Amino acid sequence: xxxxxxxxxxxTQRPMTGYDIKRLLQRLDWLIGSPSFGSVYPTLHALLKxxxxxxxxxxxxxxxxxxxYSITMAGRRALQEWLDRPVxxxxxxxxxxxxxxxAGNLSHHGLVTYLQQRRSEVAAHRxxxxxxxxxxxxxxxxxxxxxxxxxxAAKAELAWLDRTLEQLS
Amino acid sequence: xxxxxxxxxxxTQRPMTGYDIKRLLQRLDWLIGSPSFGSVYPTLHALLKxxxxxxxxxxxxxxxxxxxYSITMAGRRALQEWLDRPVxxxxxxxxxxxxxxxAGNLSHHGLVTYLQQRRSEVAAHRxxxxxxxxxxxxxxxxxxxxxxxxxxAAKAELAWLDRTLEQLS
DNA sequence: CCCGCCATGTAACACGTTACATGATTTT
DNA sequence: AAAATCATGTAACGTGTTACATGGCGGG
Numbered sequence: 001x002x003x004x005x006x007x008x009x010x011x012t013q014r015p016m017t018g019y020d021i022k023r024l025l026q027r028l029d030w031l032i033g034s035p036s037f038g039s040v041y042p043t044l045h046a047l048l049k050x051x052x053x054x055x056x057x058x059x060x061x062x063x064x065x066x067x068x069y070s071i072t073m074a075g076r077r078a079l080q081e082w083l084d085r086p087v088x089x090x091x092x093x094x095x096x097x098x099x100x101x102x103a104g105n106l107s108h109h110g111l112v113t114y115l116q117q118r119r120s121e122v123a124a125h126r127x128x129x130x131x132x133x134x135x136x137x138x139x140x141x142x143x144x145x146x147x148x149x150x151x152x153a154a155k156a157e158l159a160w161l162d163r164t165l166e167q168l169s
Numbered sequence: 170x171x172x173x174x175x176x177x178x179x180x181t182q183r184p185m186t187g188y189d190i191k192r193l194l195q196r197l198d199w200l201i202g203s204p205s206f207g208s209v210y211p212t213l214h215a216l217l218k219x220x221x222x223x224x225x226x227x228x229x230x231x232x233x234x235x236x237x238y239s240i241t242m243a244g245r246r247a248l249q250e251w252l253d254r255p256v257x258x259x260x261x262x263x264x265x266x267x268x269x270x271x272a273g274n275l276s277h278h279g280l281v282t283y284l285q286q287r288r289s290e291v292a293a294h295r296x297x298x299x300x301x302x303x304x305x306x307x308x309x310x311x312x313x314x315x316x317x318x319x320x321x322a323a324k325a326e327l328a329w330l331d332r333t334l335e336q337l338s
Numbered sequence: 339c340c341c342g343c344c345a346t347g348t349a350a351c352a353c354g355t356t357a358c359a360t361g362a363t364t365t366t
Numbered sequence: 367a368a369a370a371t372c373a374t375g376t377a378a379c380g381t382g383t384t385a386c387a388t389g390g391c392g393g394g
Binding site for chain 1: 357
Binding site for chain 2: 344348
């Protein structure tokens with residue numbers, strides 16, 4: 001599960017209810033994609049069962065009993081372990097962005113390393129696309145367009161990475 | 170299933186075996202993501218059962234009996250219907266690229282419309298990101314980085330779309 | 339001779355969605 | 367008064383992965 005750790009990571013910022021998390025995720029829909037309630041609640045149950053989050057119920061006055069989840073020490077350890085695990089090559093953009101959004105839990109050095117890792121992967125991908133694009137095989141229109149898109153996207157991402165890495169130093 | 174139609178679309182270019190499809194998809198891994206064999210073969214079985222593809226077996230001389238799938242008339246109709254169905258708003262980049270790669274099955278007008286649709290969605294997304302980025306709330310580092318990335322990506326995509334749309338006219 | 343590629347397939351599992359069920363509070 | 371938002375949850379289903387099972391052919 002990849003949302004599991006992302007949700008855990010969001011809880012480092014502040015304790016939240018399932019509904020809070022879903023609302024937050026909703027705004028990241030385009031960037032990362034947001035899981036449905038049918039996914040969020042069971043994920044929180046699983047985290048709780050594993051002792052990575054703790055629960056306290058707000059039953060002050062409002063009826064629906066807000067269930068506020070907080071990350072535990074064990075949770076922080078598990079999250080750190082996840083963040084430290086090198087991303088497997090070929091990870092998706094979505095995964096890159098999930099971890100990036102949790103950059104607050106990384107050291108400066110860790111973040112820089114992470115971005116450099118990504119850089120080398122994108123550079124490799126770019127090289128592959130350039131090879132394909134430059135070879136003068138007869139290519140179908142759709143293929144040509146998609147590859148051209150991919151190349152443009154890779155260039156833009158490399159530019160962003162370079163800019164960001166520079167700002168960080 | 171979204172790979173179902175994509176695979177069907179790939180068969181408009183030439184008849185292929187499951188292995189061929191997987192090999193082709195592998196090279197699109199970064200761009201689109203490639204399903205495993207455990208997904209490709211059952212998908213072909215389903216397409217066959219629905220009459221969208223036909224099968225003929227190559228049992229000439231080599232042992233493993235290559236199973237070559239071709240798209241049928243019903244398959245072409247189903248594909249066309251899928252391509253004509255407007256993409257629901259908020260579709261992922263992956264879906265955009267899948268359809269883009271099947272541009273060969275679209276009319277010139279259809280392709281232009283498709284790209285313009287995408288353009289308006291990305292533009293909306295860009296506007297949202299710009300609003301968030303410009304608001305001077307205290308934002309966590311990761312959030313800031315991810316949003317900044319998203320904005321750069323959106324700008325790059327808009328530039329590509331404009332360039333491509335111009336070339337197409 | 340072993341390794342990697344060609345070639346097909348199945349079963350168990352993981353992850354997430356959709357649809358349903360329930361009900362209070364706030365906004366239009 | 368109706369609609370949207372807050373708030374939680376479950377069950378069935380869809381889609382895809384991982385791991386397994388099988389086996390021939392070609393090159394180092």
